[in-house]
Amino acid sequence: MTAYTQPPFIEALKATRPKTLPIWFMRQAGRSLPEYRTIRDNVAMLDACLDPEVAAEITCQPVRRHKVDAAIFFSDIVVPLKLAGVDVDIVPGKGPVFGQPLKTADDVKALVEHEIDDLYAITSGVQQAVMELGIPGGDEPWTPLIAFAGAPFTMAAYLVDGKPTRDHLGARAMMHADPQSWDTLMDWCATLASQFIVAQLQGGAKAVQLFDSWAGSLSRDDYQKNCAPFSGLVLDTAHAHGAPTIHFGTGTGEILDIMRDCGAECIGVDHRITLAQAVKRVSHGMGDSICVQGNIDPAILTCPWSVIERHVDSVLRSGQQAAAHIVNLGHGVPPNTDPEVLTRIVEYVHAWQG
């Protein structure tokens, strides 16, 4: 028997450097893949998320096609809200739309009465995906599955305004105008996000990525005082279940150190700053223990290969400043991306010798 080796993605989350750089793509399971679009032709977004067989199939598609080093469970930030009976739908071309935006303290009180009573669809979906992706401990190679959740602030930003907005004014006002309602709301969001990831971990997920899509709209003070503690609760839950965590948002260069201090093993970085800069910002004395994830600019994916190769090289070189590097985009795969470009990037990164 040979010594058992963990997949490179799992090694990197321990802040060690595996022989090949691990790579996956945010939104790899999605609209860039024709096999995904074929499925979604016949099923609405939230129905797809809540059908275990469909969600498992979509989760595995990019692993089959691109040979990425991790799957991420196909879902949406609002799925735990839907499971708690909140009136929400995902409108194509628009995003999540809620029946009742939160205008008053009573609205918040009524909302937080909602509870999730059944996460079977989620756990079952993950289990079915894991059956294909492989089980740790055997002789066969396996691909880890990442549990997915939206961070409390991003959930709250949707809930308060009732729809996607550019500046999240409603949520950012509530945290100052009515701090008590804000804390109640955020605590409830943290509970739902925690339950959502526990369901995925129970199904066999081996790591957690917490997406705080809109955290970049916050001032440092607002993030630190009014949001980070609640994200920390979710990451704590992951740790209590033995899972390492990745913490990601866009435009978060100003708050990366706080995001790490929430307890994340790995910090996701968007394209706005270099990985080397990110390492400096989050280090404060523990420089060599950080794993960073990112940050190929999604805008570069439509460029000629020579441009892509030069850019990926610069990302990989910059990532060498970190103890470990999980290669990814700086944001989700754009829908118009040629999937063959993604496959080629995976091959290139796997062959890269630094």
Place this chain on the structure above:
Amino acid sequence: MTAYTQPPFIEALKATRPKTLPIWFMRQAGRSLPEYRTIRDNVAMLDACLDPEVAAEITCQPVRRHKVDAAIFFSDIVVPLKLAGVDVDIVPGKGPVFGQPLKTADDVKALVEHEIDDLYAITSGVQQAVMELGIPGGDEPWTPLIAFAGAPFTMAAYLVDGKPTRDHLGARAMMHADPQSWDTLMDWCATLASQFIVAQLQGGAKAVQLFDSWAGSLSRDDYQKNCAPFSGLVLDTAHAHGAPTIHFGTGTGEILDIMRDCGAECIGVDHRITLAQAVKRVSHGMGDSICVQGNIDPAILTCPWSVIERHVDSVLRSGQQAAAHIVNLGHGVPPNTDPEVLTRIVEYVHAWQG
């Protein structure tokens, strides 16, 4: 005769501290005012911008109501494009939509054939506003009018994608995929923006604000190499016509120093960082000469007055780190803002003694 005193807004742009802090609001001429909505009920956005009488009236409304220290000419980033015959309209609830997004080098070549042949509507609109706002040099107090233009990158971001997008992938790809077309496009945008502000300066505007709404989506390298030089051309034009300049974008904490180095007398700062931090970032050895503009968080405007007052106080105190401070929001006035709150903030700032 008493010694002639410049308005506080003009004094501040010279990096000196007038007796009272000057204040105006980005998008002060707009949807938060009932008198504005009454006019716009009967006229489309671009028609309003291109009707000198209407544009002048809307420009003056917030000065009458709020007693702000500056007017800004009512217009839109795409107005110079419209005047050059580009197929563009502003769709309510959506923003600028172009008939032909720029997909190829030939598209860019065809676009840059367009020229503005008549800026009378702009110059005349400014002249009519200035007649009400007052003329420098006499015994009467007067309110300076700020000329308005979108920066070349923000114009290009709309043009390439053909509509507002979150990540401006089209423009950010073109600058790498086809640098020659990119430079051609940006040079043309800089020319149009320059002509647009010259028309306003000829009408009597006394300063320029260059809005680079989307610059915050760029990496530092991309901004420095592919965008800043073209913004610099527009600011140079303003200086050649004797006008001081304000350079503003949101989410630009990472590139503020480059934005200043384009030649701006004043840097606009959004709510994400403090004015004191902004001063540090742009100073590099000329610390005491910078004027900053901002950065009351628009989200705070719907909060109780006690919350607003505390926040405004913190902004004003932070602004004392700069040689001069023009008080403003960190972004435009949200449409649902109670105008009386804005008026009260103006009174509060004018009475503030530090």
